[in-house]
Amino acid sequence: MPRRPSRPPGILRWLAARLVRGAEAPYVLGDLDEAWGRDVGRGLTRFRASRRYLRNTLASAWSLARPPRIGVSLLDLKLGLRMLRRQPALTGVAVFALSAGIPVGMIPIHLAQVFSAELPFDEGDRILRIQTVDLERSRAMERQLRDYRLWREELESFVELGAASAETRNIGAEEGRASPVRGSAMTASLFELLRVAPHLGRPLHEADEVPGAPDVVVISHDLWTSRLAGAPDVIGRRILVGSVRHEVVGVMPEGFLFPHRDHFWIPFRADPLRHDWGSGPWVGVYGRLAEGVTIAQANVELNAISLRLATEQPVTHGSLSARASLVAGSDVLASPMFWVLQSLALLLLVIACGNVGILILARTATRRGEIAVRTALGANRARIVGQLFTEALVLAVLGAGFGLMTGDFVATRIEAALGPQDMPFWLDLGVTWHTALTALGLATLSAGVAGVLPALKATSRGVQGSLQRASAGVSGIRFGGLATLLIVAEVALATTFLAIGGQIIPSVLQDPEDGMAIAPDEYLTATLQLPFGASGSAVVEEDTTAYRTRVRTAQGELLRRLSDESGVRGVALGSRLPGEDHTSTVVEVEGADEGSFEVRIASVHIDFFRALGQAPVWGRGFNRADVVALQGDGRTAVVVNESFVEDALRGRDPVGQRVRLWVPEDEEPRPWLEIVGVVGHLGMNEMNPDRDAGLYLPVALGELNPVRLAVHLGTDPVSFIPELRRITASVDADAIIEDPMTVPDLVRASDVRVGWFWSGVLATVIAAVAVVLSAAGLFALVSFTVSERRREIGIRTALGAQVQSIVTAIGRRAFVQLTIGVIAGLLLRGVLDLELSLADDPAIHEIGQVTLLAVASLATIGTGLIACLPPLLRALRIRPIEVLKEV
Amino acid sequence: MGYLGEFEQLILFSVLDLGDDAYGVSIRENIEERTGREVSSGAIYTALGRLQGRGFVSSRVGEPTEGRVGRPRKFYRVEPAGARALRSTYETVQAMAGGLLPKLIELAES
Structure with a gap:
């Protein structure tokens, strides 16, 4: 019997x-096997021959696995653009997925770029802010x-130091249209160290800071053009800043709004020696590093x-420690957290690309004939x-374009939601050329994942193989476990x-x-504030008692003047107004079994309910005696709303019941407060009027500053x-x-x-994506199955198979994935609910959980089944005679 | 006339040397014997694919053999264009190296 030639080990x-491959x-x-046989034939041990075999295998695999040089031509671009038109559904889904994935993938790097922007001044990267931190309380x-x-x-580490204190003042009160403008009392040294020359006139000088010096102001370019019509002779003009006339001595160049978003700068006149350590006005301290000194060295000296x-x-x-850090240009890229977030964001992008890849793979399977013919040619x-790759790139570039537009829109909305005053002036969240280039890079990466990987998979078996499979009517492509996992995960997330x-x-x-008891359209609301130290220019300290008297007088006078106006039916003052966020507090009801209740709270002037046209539904409102009691023995009277009576008092007669505020940090319990009246729903919980149990405390005029009006x-x-x-x-020119x-x-x-x-929008966008x-994944899967x-x-x-058996055979895998996905989704919802506790949040309306989950499941299943329908119908329309002819 | 990399030159010389018996295993052994360098089969096929794309070599598939578990050999032959490119590259190296060998040896051994 001839001996079977020896072979390498099976493994x-x-x-x-x-x-x-x-x-x-x-x-x-074949060469590997033959070489092994020759090595053994030459006398090498099987072990050494195997080692050579393994080495040759690995080196060969590496050589052959090098990505082919991709040939991209204009023709491919034309084909790619034609494909967009011919397959609008695939185009739509792919562009949608990438327009969501690409912005998500670039959010961390975009924010890193935004926040690494330096101050736009000469050597802005050497300007530091010095902050004192309370180490025990972890706050500035x-x-x-x-x-x-x-x-x-x-300090010798700094060439110069300067200080600024935020000041908000009415500008232009003399024209009767005074509106508050954000500005600063700023030292001349700070102007000097920033090295920004004024557009007109001069900056502030040290001589301006001397008490008794003329009141001067430097204004922003924006204020100059908007309030003073860009008048060329503005220097020397005198304008009202609060109640004091200031001479304009300078206009800063466009874009200069230091330290935050300030529009005017007055001399800094606070005398440090008049204050004890740890007291005085809030001050921001800035410095320019001396030549050759590093931030670390400056911090050693500060320490x-x-x-x-x-x-x-x-x-x-x-427990205080001072630290210097860059005003702008934080090195986000050095933070490990940034890289974690960026990796997660890229993972989400890869998931979106994986999805587009599934679609492209399924489409490639239907194009086996075209690919075989091109190969044969x-x-x-x-x-x-x-x-x-080019076809995928066309989709990805479109997706990136839409994504950038969406990103820019969202950035604008976020900036608007934050309010312009909350964004430092040198930051711009919007899309820049840098962002666009990053998006283009990510689009190319996406096209690589979504286009090249499926293409490599579809063409991995060579010319002969593809021709053979094309003639057999199959593509040889398989929908692997990764595709299944992706579809199940998406159904679950949906x-x-x-x-x-x-x-x-x-x-x-x-x-x-x-449900609000007032007619909301009939009210004008605003915040009234009298800044501390407002009279006189800059930071000049006032006697605290005199200041309080001034606040009380201004509020009383304003109430009187407004009430005298024709058309004004009432003026309400309080810490919160109907319809806005009210703070929550915990109260204890005397004699109640339940213990404590979380309720909303507001401090209001005694005429609050009368001004809102609210007669108490039970008991009485506040009167002057309540405020007298407040000034004497402390608060005794409170008014509650109807929800409070229902929730906390369980419908008991409220008048005469006693409650007290409960604060965990209190060593002594707070005094009991007596309920004197009940009012209707005034909108203490603007999100959910059904859960607005709350109470009102009386306050005297002047006690709240700022106060809501x-x-x-x-x-x-x-x-x-x-x-x-x-x-x-006219009541007080400094009142804002x-x-x-x-x-x-x-x-x-x-x-x-x-x-x-925004939470709702985010959840909806994630659900929609x-x-x-x-749905696209399931469509691709069933479509692919039908085609194969x-x-x-x-x-x-x-052979007479029933419709039902064909549908089951074709759609089984999709149905199973859909079912597993929905079950996983419901479980995930359960786990997330333990964390989010949405149903317990007072802002959220009560909704039947079973109904909600049933609707969500049915919506997902329904969409999935609808997605499977077109390919299933295509399967049912297959005519046996046509298929048999092809065999 | 195309540029030939060092590895491509080795392959072309080897295919030239082996004549009708030039296929993966024989080329690999030929290079290893003549140069002492170990090369992988995959690298040889990748280079041969490149040379074939430029018209420097042609190939034919042989019959399956038992020692290769039924897998066929792929034989290669140098085409005139390949021979011209190899000659040109070789002559270029010779022209540059002419008379410099003693100097090179001296420098390398110093």
Whole structure:
């Protein structure tokens, strides 16, 4: 019997068969086997021959696996663009997925670029901010006027130090249209160290800081053009800043709004020696590093001073430490957290690309004939891969374009939601050329994942193989486990986020004015504030008692003047107004079994309910005696709303019941407060009027500053804004009216509502993306199955198979994935609910959980089944006679 | 006339040397014997694919043999264009190296 030739070990041959791929693989594998036989024949041990075999296998696999040079041509581009038109559904889904994935993939790097922007000044990267931090409480200590003086005298790491204190003042009160403008009292040294020359005139000088010097002001370019019509002779003109006339000595260049978004700068006149350590106004301290000194070296010097101060001033500085850091241009890229976030974002992009890849793979399977013919006509693998890459690139560039537009829109909305005053002036969240280039890079990466990988998979078996499979009517492509995992995960995410969105959205869409006892359209609301130290220019300290008297007088006078106006039906003052965010507190009801309740709370002036036209539904409102009691023995009377009576008192007669505020940090329990009356629903929970149990505490005039103001006008409250400003300015030119708006606008601008709105939008977007992607994945899967099993379906139909059995055979895998996905989604929703506790949040309306989950599941299943329908119908339309002819 | 990399030159010389018996295993052994360098089969086929694309070599598939578990050999032959390119490259190296060998040896061994 002839001896069977000796062969390499099976495990090595198995490994080689998996590693060595490509058109030349059969010859290489043959060579490997033959070489092993020759080595053994030459006398090498089997072990050494195997080692040579393994080495050759790995080196061969590496050589053959090098990506082919992709040949991309204009023709491919034309084919790609034609494909967009011919397959609008695939185009739509792919562009949608990538327009969501690409912006997500670039959010961290975009934000890193935004926040690494340096101050746009000469050597802006050497300008530091010095902050004192309370190490025990982990918070910044802003009252550092004395520290500033000491640092300025002793620090050698800085060429110069400067200070600024935020000041908001009415500008232009003399024209009767005073509106508050954000500015700063700033040292001349700070102007000097920033090295920015004024557009007109001069900056502030040290001589301006001397008490008794003329009051001068430097204004921003924006203020100059908007309020002073860009008058060329503005220098020397005198304008009202608050109640004091200042001479304009300079106009800063466009874009200069240092330190934050400031529009005017007045001399800094606070005298450090008049304040104790740890007291005085809030001050921001800035410095320019000396030549050759690093931030670390500056901090060593600062730390030495902090340690000395901790010994010399143990009461105020025992736990304080000063630190210098860049004002702008934080090195986000050095943070490990950034890379974690960027990796996660790229992972999400790869998932979106994987989805598009599934679609492209399924489409490639249906194009086996075209690919085989192109191959037969001489197109090599690189050429085919290049074509599929170009088609994917066209989709990805479109996706990136839409993504950038969406990103820019969202950035604009976020900037608007934050308010322009909350963004440092040198930051711009919008799309820049840098962002666009990053997006283009990510689009190319996406095209690589979504186009090249499926193309490599589809063309991995060489020319002969593809021709053979094309003639057999199959592509040889398989939908692997990764595709299955992706579809199941998307179905799960769709179910979860449909349920979460379904819980949030009704609360956001609820008309906030529903159930409010007042007519919201009839009120104008605003914040009234009298800044401390406002009279006189710059930071000049006032006697605290005199200041309080001034606030009380101004509020009383304003109430009187407004009430005398024709058309004004009432003026309400309080810490919160109907329809806006009210703070929550915990109260204890005397004698109640339940213990404590979380309720809303507001401090209001005694005329609050009368001004809002609210007669108590039970008991009485506040009266002057309540305020007298307040000034004497402390608060005794409170008014509660109807929800409070239902929730906390369980419908018991409220008048005479006693409650007290409960704060965990309190060592002694707070005094009991007696309920004297009950009012209707005034909108203490603007998100959910059904859960607005709350109580009102009385306050005297002047006790709240700033105070919220609601003027009851009847019709067209907005037209009263100029009048409100005029009257306020005439009462006290330093009094500021901020954010005047109607109650409906107030409700819409509520932080809580905006927060929930964006949470709802986020959940809905995730759900929409997941629904569309899962539907597209299921469509691709069934479509692919139909295409691959066309002959089998034809033969089955010829043999009399029922519609049901064909549908089951074709759609089984999709149905199973859909079912597993929905179950996983429901479980995920359960786990997330433990974390989010949405149902317990007072802002969220109660919704039946079973109904919600059933609707979310049915919506996901319904969309999935609809996606499977077109290919299933195509399967049922296959005519046996046509298929049999092809065999 | 095309540029030939060093590895491509080795392959072309080897195919030239082996004549009708030039296929993966024989080329690999030929290079290893003549140069002492170990090369992988995959690298040989990748280079041969490139040379074939430029018309420097042609190939034919042989019959399956038992020692290769039924897999065929792929034989290669140098085409005139390949021979011209190899000659040109070789002559270029010779022209440059002419008379410099003693100097090179001296420098390398110093």
